[in-house]
Amino acid sequence: MKKKIAEILEDASVVRVSVDTVNPSKCKALLGISGRVLEIKKGNIRKLIKLKEERGGSVRIGISALVLRDTYLELEDVVRFGIETGVDFVEIKGEYTGRDKLSLDEMSDIQTVLALLKKRYCNNGSGATELIVRDEMFAESALLNSKVCWRTQHGRAHV
Numbered sequence: 001m002k003k004k005i006a007e008i009l010e011d012a013s014v015v016r017v018s019v020d021t022v023n024p025s026k027c028k029a030l031l032g033i034s035g036r037v038l039e040i041k042k043g044n045i046r047k048l049i050k051l052k053e054e055r056g057g058s059v060r061i062g063i064s065a066l067v068l069r070d071t072y073l074e075l076e077d078v079v080r081f082g083i084e085t086g087v088d089f090v091e092i093k094g095e096y097t098g099r100d101k102l103s104l105d106e107m108s109d110i111q112t113v114l115a116l117l118k119k120r121y122c123n124n125g126s127g128a129t130e131l132i133v134r135d136e137m138f139a140e141s142a143l144l145n146s147k148v149c150w151r152t153q154h155g156r157a158h159v
Contacts, residue, residue, distance in 0.1 A: 009048070009051060009052055009055060009057045009059050010057070012059050013058075013059060013060065014059065014060045014061075014062070015048060015059055015060070015061045015062070016062050016063070016064050016091070017041065017044075017045055017061075017062070017063050017064070018063070018064050018065070018066075019041065019042075019045075019063040019064070019065055019078055019081070019082075020065050020066050020068060020071050020078070021038075021065075021071050021074050021077075021078065022038070022042065022074070022077050022078055022081045023074060023077065024036075024038050024039060026070075026071070026074070029070075030068070030070050030071060042081070042085075045061070045063065045085055045087065046085055048061050049061060049085055049086045049087065053086075060088040060089065061087050061088050062082070062087050062088050062089035062090060062091060062130075063078065063081070063082050063087055063089075063090050063091070064090075064091040064092075064093065065078045065090070065091070065092050065093075066093060066094075067092060067093065067094045067110055067114070069102060069106060072109070072110045072113050073113065075092055075113060075114075075117060076113075076116075076117060076120075078090065078092075079092075079117060079121055079131060082129055083121075083129045086128065086129070087129055088128070088129065088130065089129065089130040089131070089132055090129060090130070090131050090132070091132040091134065092114070092117070092131070092132070092133050092134065093134035094110075094134060114133055117131070117133060118131075118133050
């Protein structure tokens with residue numbers, strides 16, 4: 001495994017791993033994978049970071065989480081995991097599910113959670129993990145006009 005990780009670090013410029021929850025008990029119901037598989041995935045992310053640090057690689061390593069009805073309240077745990085692990089970025093992005101799958105109230109709740117994450121972790125200038133929140137699906141103009149507002153907030157997360 002270490003050889004494969006080393007090859008990834010040498011050949012790639014960006015490695016992005018999907019982590020929609022860090023809660024092992026929710027994995028099976030939400031994602032169809034066991035908590036054990038999640039723990040292996042988290043361990044592999046840690047190995048990537050450690051090997052990058054040992055070798056001084058320039059590859060950007062990050063995690064990506066989809067905003068889902070069943071996981072949006074856990075997004076801060078995903079961000080904290082990224083910061084604690086030392087990834088270069090955590091990307092949170094909306095999944096376009098259509099209005100029939102998310103109510104306006106749910107979209108508003110998600111918008112509130114994303115705004116709180118941006119307030120806590122973006123644009124504070126300290127820390128090494130970049131938080132990228134792609135909230136265009138949940139932007140206010142999308143809620144009001146049923147249009148997508150292509151607005152993205154970038155910042156630095158605080159460790």
